Amino acid sequence: MLYLVPTPVGNLEDMTMRAIRVLKEADFILAEDTRTSAPLLKHFGIAGKVFAHHQHNEHKAVAEIVRFLQAGKKVALISDAGTPAISDPGFLLVREVIKHGLEVQCLPGATAFVPALVASGLPCDRFCFEGFLPVKKGRQTRLKSLAGETRTLVFYESPHRLIKTLDEFIQVFGAERPASASREISKLYEETRRGTLLDLKLHFGTHPPKGEFVVCVQGYGV
Template sequence: MLYLIPTPIGNLEDITLRALRLLQEVDFILAEDTRKSGVLLKHYQISKPLQSYHLHNEHQVVERVVQKIAQGQKAALITDAGTPAISDPGFLLVRACVEAGIEVQCLAGATAFVPALVQSALPSDRFVFEGFLPPKKGRQTRLGQILQQSYTTVLYESPHRLLKTLQQLIDLGANNRQIAVCRELSKLHEETFRGNIEEALAHFQAKDSIKGEIVLVLGAEKKIRNSQQELEEDDFEA
């Protein structure tokens, strides 16, 4: 059995009772960063063998892990924060386990984009999750495509690229587009800025420094959203 276990994105209390029980029961735990995960496990007095599993070693680790599980061991996959395989390593291992006939279960739990979307005050009936933008090549093209979408879009961003992203959106003519910038979710200094992109840029430019993981929730342009709704209504009537 492979369990995918979400871990808190900030506040250590944001973990389920089932997650804590299974972390106590499994034979070993795969962690994106064993040092960061060690803090969480120590807090809850969980002592299990930890193995590193991250973006740079997953191809080498997958086969060995699948063999251990196939031999009867139970494993848990956790990441630094949130749900495994959501903008974090995990897909390759899940696919390999399924192909090997190993049962995979993902627990319900913390992930950053859900609270950001819900508290953004932007339409959440339908949305697109884009994850992280390309750091360099293809970034401007991707942003241009996102601005053509008819639904609310959720993005992950690093603090040192936030101003660049906001400026690029303005350069693409989206300065009046509504956005929510959610920073340090569930932590002591949690902040959610709501306004248009131009206002968001001014707000964060005024800060001495920008810290913490960031979720951007970008609203669709009204005429694009309305056009999509009209098409869907026509399809329904037909």
């Protein structure tokens, strides 16, 4: 069995009892960054064998992991924070494991965009998760394709690109489009700013962005 195990995006209390049990029982733990995961695993007394599994080695590692699973091993995949495969490595492995007729189980748990979306005050019955936009090639094409999207749009963004991204959103979606920007989800300085895209740009123009962001933008014509 391959287990996809969510880990806290901030507060360690967000770790579930089931996630701790599965990681303790796993024969191998695949971590996006073993250095990042080490304090978490130590905190919960998890001492399994940990191997790196990230975007630079996942293509090469998949075949070997499949062999472990075929031999009856329990393998758990974790990312640095949140649910594996959501803007993190995992999809390629899941697809290959399924292709070989092996079992995959994803535990419910922490992810950054759900609390940000629910707390945004924007419609969340239907939404479009875009994650990180392309940094260069295809960025404007992607944005323009979303201009008429009626569902709430959800993006991930880093602090050093936030103001530029808000500028681009204003150009494509309009300055008065309602939006929210949440940072440091489940951490000590968690904060959500709400208003128009212009409001957000003006705020972060005078309050330098810190921490990773989830930006929610109301859909067109809502």
